[in-house]
Amino acid sequence: MSSTKIFGWKLSNYIFNKNYTFDRKKILNVCGEENIVDANKVISNWKNYQPTPLLNLGKLSKELKIRNIFYKDESQRFHLKSFKALGGAYAVEKVAKENREITISTATAGNHGRSVAWGSQKLGLKCKIFISEYVSEARADEMRKLDAEIIRVKGNYEKSLEACISNSKANGWKIVQDVAWENYETVPKLTMAGYSMMIKEISTQTDHYITHVFLQAGVGGMASGAIAGIAKYFKRIPKIIIVEPENADCVLKSVDIGALQKVDIKKESIMGGMSCGEVSLIPWRILRDSVDCCTSVPDDHVAKTVAMLRNKYFYDKEIVGGECSTPGIISLIATCENKNLKKKLEMNENSNVLVIGCEGDADKKLYENLLSKGITQLSK
Numbered sequence: 458m459s460s461t462k463i464f465g466w467k468l469s470n471y472i473f474n475k476n477y478t479f480d481r482k483k484i485l486n487v488c489g490e491e492n493i494v495d496a497n498k499v500i501s502n503w504k505n506y507q508p509t510p511l512l513n514l515g516k517l518s519k520e521l522k523i524r525n526i527f528y529k530d531e532s533q534r535f536h537l538k539s540f541k542a543l544g545g546a547y548a549v550e551k552v553a554k555e556n557r558e559i560t561i562s563t564a565t566a567g568n569h570g571r572s573v574a575w576g577s578q579k580l581g582l583k584c585k586i587f588i589s590e591y592v593s594e595a596r597a598d599e600m601r602k603l604d605a606e607i608i609r610v611k612g613n614y615e616k617s618l619e620a621c622i623s624n625s626k627a628n629g630w631k632i633v634q635d636v637a638w639e640n641y642e643t644v645p646k647l648t649m650a651g652y653s654m655m656i657k658e659i660s661t662q663t664d665h666y667i668t669h670v671f672l673q674a675g676v677g678g679m680a681s682g683a684i685a686g687i688a689k690y691f692k693r694i695p696k697i698i699i700v701e702p703e704n705a706d707c708v709l710k711s712v713d714i715g716a717l718q719k720v721d722i723k724k725e726s727i728m729g730g731m732s733c734g735e736v737s738l739i740p741w742r743i744l745r746d747s748v749d750c751c752t753s754v755p756d757d758h759v760a761k762t763v764a765m766l767r768n769k770y771f772y773d774k775e776i777v778g779g780e781c782s783t784p785g786i787i788s789l790i791a792t793c794e795n796k797n798l799k800k801k802l803e804m805n806e807n808s809n810v811l812v813i814g815c816e817g818d819a820d821k822k823l824y825e826n827l828l829s830k831g832i833t834q835l836s837k
């Protein structure tokens with residue numbers, strides 16, 4: 458791998474958090490420590506449960522002169538191919554309790570809905586899923602295969618959520634949403650607790666202390682769930698770096714001013730699950746003071762990174778990483794190419810960096826398109 462040929466990548470933006478104070482107790486209170494403990498107990502008892510691999514990207518760490526770069530490979534999460542399998546399905550179980558007569562509903566960009574559909578199917582519950590016009594038919598089909606009814610809504614994700622809420626109210630369906638709003642906090646906390654499983658697994662998969670972690674954010678559920686996991690399971694607190702698409706940098710904008718800030722999305726990112734204009738309420742209570750730095754990246758390097766993962770540029774074996782799996786690596790590479798930032802983050806040859814490969818080819822068609830585009834870009 459020749460870095461001069463391949464890299465030269467830049468962050469779109471980055472900011473440091475002026476309000477940083479990592480308070481384990483406070484973080485665990487927000488998510489509910491009992492939820493984190495329970496999620497671990499429940500999920501590890503699911504049929505076919507096994508921890509997803511923690512890969513050591515030896516080729517990339519050599520290139521970037523970093524001691525270790527760990528990649529949590531969520532493409533292997535059950536048969537659902539993303540970390541979201543941990544959150545929605547767990548929340549369905551908690552919402553349903555012993556009741557098998559209820560109908561579950563949700564709005565989704567894809568992966569969350571797949572998890573909710575799976576959780577509902579496991580319990581024999583009816584499931585209604587609202588999707589926007591931007592969600593691919595491939596993703597819709599995956600949810601139909603899990604017996605969910607798909608309702609397509611004109612407009613973006615926010616419109617699909619509005620439709621989900623109004624229809625659920627009218628029909629008495631139980632909403633299992635990964636986003637919080639006023640008086641809707643319990644379920645999003647459960648989904649976050651589910652995501653904390655990734656960190657629980659990592660805490661026993663390596664003896665190295667993680668020094669830096671790159672966390673993707675859409676509405677912030679995954680990042681705050683992972684941070685809650687860090688507060689619970691890691692002995693030492695790593696530097697936490699958020700990464701978002703440049704056109705949907707709502708966490709960055711909010712952390713920058715220390716208050717929730719909406720972003721008007723002008724162009725949807727190819728990283729569809731992360732193309733969100735507003736941070737969810739509960740995650741915000743965690744993110745606002747526990748992240749060190751926020752970064753944003755353009756879509757430009759997504760296809761190339763998909764191809765590099767697959768074609769063994771970073772690791773000895775093929776890795777199937779979808780569009781949302783790439784920004785952690787993109788942000789890490791761009792950070793390493795920015796001497797000042799790298800120094801400020803104290804990232805060096807002693808660092809053990811963690812990135813989350815949060816999905817595999819969950820949307821097969823999009824994955825194949827990105828892969829062939831990326832291969833072409835690499836050959837130029």
Ligand SMILES: Cc1ncc(COP(=O)(O)O)c(C=O)c1O
Pocket residue numbers: 539540541566567568569635673674675676677678679680729730731733781782815816
């Ligand atoms: C694969 C993947 N990565 C990251 C995200 C962003 O997660 P969150 O919206 O919880 O921040 C999503 C959300 O759908 C996703 O599907």
